[in-house]
Amino acid sequence: DQQVKQNSPSLSVQEGRISILNCDYTNSMFDYFLWYKKYPAEGPTFLISISSIKDKNEDGRFTVFLNKSAKHLSLHIVPSQPGDSAVYFCAATVNAGGTSYGKLTFGQGTILTVHP
Amino acid sequence: NAGVTQTPKFQVLKTGQSMTLQCAQDMNHNSMYWYRQDPGMGLRLIYYSASEGTTDKGEVPNGYNVSRLNKREFSLRLESAAPSQTSVYFCASSEEWWAGDGNEQFFGPGTRLTVL
Numbered sequence: 302d303q304q305v306k307q308n309s310p311s312l313s314v315q316e317g318r319i320s321i322l323n324c325d326y327t328n329s330m331f332d333y334f335l336w337y338k339k340y341p342a343e344g345p346t347f348l349i350s351i352s353s354i355k356d357k358n359e360d361g362r363f364t365v366f367l368n369k370s371a372k373h374l375s376l377h378i379v380p381s382q383p384g385d386s387a388v389y390f391c392a393a394t395v396n397a398g399g400t401s402y403g404k405l406t407f408g409q410g411t412i413l414t415v416h417p
Numbered sequence: 418n419a420g421v422t423q424t425p426k427f428q429v430l431k432t433g434q435s436m437t438l439q440c441a442q443d444m445n446h447n448s449m450y451w452y453r454q455d456p457g458m459g460l461r462l463i464y465y466s467a468s469e470g471t472t473d474k475g476e477v478p479n480g481y482n483v484s485r486l487n488k489r490e491f492s493l494r495l496e497s498a499a500p501s502q503t504s505v506y507f508c509a510s511s512e513e514w515w516a517g518d519g520n521e522q523f524f525g526p527g528t529r530l531t532v533l
Contacts, residue, residue, distance in 0.1 A: 407460040
């Protein structure tokens with residue numbers, strides 16, 4: 302079963318507008334969440350993360366929101382730039398108990414295209 | 418500082434052939450991981466090594482073996498390749514085994530493997 306889901310395979314936005322990428326999870330034990338960005342023919346690169354003790358984390362143009370009751374997180378990019386065009390993966394892990402060994406469960410990815 | 422390097426970049430195998438995918442990191446990280454990425458599936462963990470001298474199974478270990486040769490190198494072996502192993506393989510490393518702020522996983526550029 303897919304414990305982390307990104308239900309939108311693709312998203313297209315205009316440069317300067319907001320991009321909102323969504324991610325849902327089913328495992329209530331997940332307590333740490335990450336977003337990775339991937340360009341073609343490259344490996345994923347870390348973008349931003351959030352712990353379950355927070356509901357928001359910001360880093361420049363990127364903000365991640367976590368709604369634990371809905372088991373939902375979202376990544377906001379404001380303003381969007383053409384260089385943001387990439388595949389975005391959300392990932393989750395269980396840190397509590399110290400047994401996850403950093404194992405990440407990834408969503409399927411969302412292709413973001415930002416048009417000039 | 419090359420980060421995480423993987424060889425080869427591309428490989429075509431026939432069913433039943435064997436091969437080893439190589440991964441090395443120069444960041445003095447303790448933990449290393451192997452993932453595969455398939456269309457519509459996101460990245461799935463094959464094996465991981467929390468620290469030098471230890472390895473353990475991830476989500477999809479069947480048909481694979483790994484060796485943590487030393488702190489820098491972590492190889493993935495396919496003993497008898499099958500068409501279902503056609504995928505893009507990513508190696509990753511992190512400073513420590515837990516997932517947390519400042520301890521994100523760094524990914525290599527990937528190996529694209531086709532099994533005929």
